[in-house]
Amino acid sequence: MTITTEEAGMTAAVQLEDPGAAHPAYDFSRPAQLGRESTRQLEAAFESFARLWSSQLTAKIRLRTHLVLEGVELVSYQEYADTLPSTTAMVAGSFAGREEPCVVQFGLDSALLWVVQMMGGKGTSMPEGRTFTPIELALVRNLMEGTLDHLGASLGALLPGDPVFSAVHYNPQYMQVISGAAAVIVARYTMRLGDTESRATVMLPASAVVDRLAASGPESGAPHSADITAIQVRATPLELTLRLAPLTIGAGEVLDLSPGDLLRLPHPETTPYELVAGRTPIARATPGSRGSRLTCMITSIPEETP
Template sequence: MTITVDETAVPAAPTAESVRVDGADRYPAYDFSRPAQLDRESIRHLEAGFEAFARLWSAQLTAKVRVRAHLALERVELVSYEEYAETLPLTTAMVVGSLVGREEPCVVQFGLDSALLWVVQMMGGRSTSLPEARTFTPIELALVRHLMEDTFEHLHAGLDGLLPGEPRFSAVHYNPQYMQVISAAAAVIVARYSMRLGDAENTATVMIPASAVADRLAASGSDAAAAHTPAHTVAQVRSTPLELTLRLAPLTIGAGEVLDLAPGDLLRLPHPETSPFELVAGNTRIALATPGSRGSRLTCLISTTSEETH
């Protein structure tokens, strides 16, 4: 008797380590240190507010600096303050605005080179390129402060009541890593902009504490949800356009007959002359109707609706 042994390798059973690795690849670990994400309605509300602020700020810079300015909103995100600070340059202009009744401030951040270009233009100079970044002199700081007081007013107006009050100019910081006006783990809402001033391009950000707008965002979301009543839904359904078709009874013929059709051929339709036509929307019959005319236009007279036949 001969015994043949199959030496084909048998796949090894998955080990706990391989299962863990595959699971990690498929289901990334949740980082509980990150703040919760904003819902879509809140994101849309914030984006609309920050876009309105961008238009107001652009108009302000164009009028005050006398060079055409343009700001475009790139994105709005919810992160911790530490994550936000890590994305900023080591040296930049962070203008702090205090909020009434709150310890956490809001921040408008932009490049020092952009601000120095603003100062040059406001002082009557002309420049087509960004100057070298440096901290402000007392006179430059006074001009920037005057400019930013109006900017905070526009921020409050653009966000349309989301902030608890109009921010007030507090200070200018140059190093985000050492700016300890808010906890590193605190959740903040950040709007990121691309900025163009004449031919010079740069970036800017606006940071507001999430706790300052959370209640107002929730209220606006509930108000929006309450506004969508059943009556609104019915009204939208009633205003939806539908294409209606007046249809005869269908005729079934072979494919060969269709291929042999020629001009002048007659097809005998199975629809009785005295029977009404079907009025359909899509493939759904909604009524029976008889054809007619009014002046030069063809019409149909509804004789029976589908509800009456049930």
């Protein structure tokens, strides 16, 4: 038999030499990603909120407003904060019995345009962004109390309660009410105010939403049992390899190999091959064929040892 590799035989699938290529290391410093169904459920809720918020702003500031949801993601708070301007409007909403707030974020220039419009002015362009005066803050608070009501109505049972206005923060890096490593769900919007365009986001603490999201999902009613686990394990695909006993040779001999060279294998002709899953031996088998397909016949299965 002529071979050019250390191990030879018939494989039911390509054996992975590097398990890490198929199963990359999990980064515990980053939160896990949302499932497809969970993402769709959140997108539907945030799109509902966009419609309610658009209608509220249009009615309150007398300027046609349109919001478009760009996407929903699960990131750490620090990653979220790094994407925001160093100075911006972050309206925090608190939940009864919880320390982590939700946040509705938008540009200070957008908010000042709202104030101009609510005071009867006519904003032809975005004002220069700055922190609010007491009167401006009162107007923005009144507006955002209604916005938080719309957020609670849109997300419903996904939230631990109705969010209540608590404060306005101007610097995302100095917002001390949530840890930088905490996982948060972020919805990003494009906001169009008349002829001007800006960005807005909504942040929810993942700890307050993920469990409720799972409980309200399409598979939430499926009971977990040992039988279901066994079925899932049995349906898990495994890659099988039928292999000979390995041959160990020197690196220099490998470099000198060329087509036509013969290598004497240490595997006896009458000994069955080893059937392995990954790198774990599971049986002994002899090779054969059926029609044009190669086969193997199980000859023995090693007994499990406790």
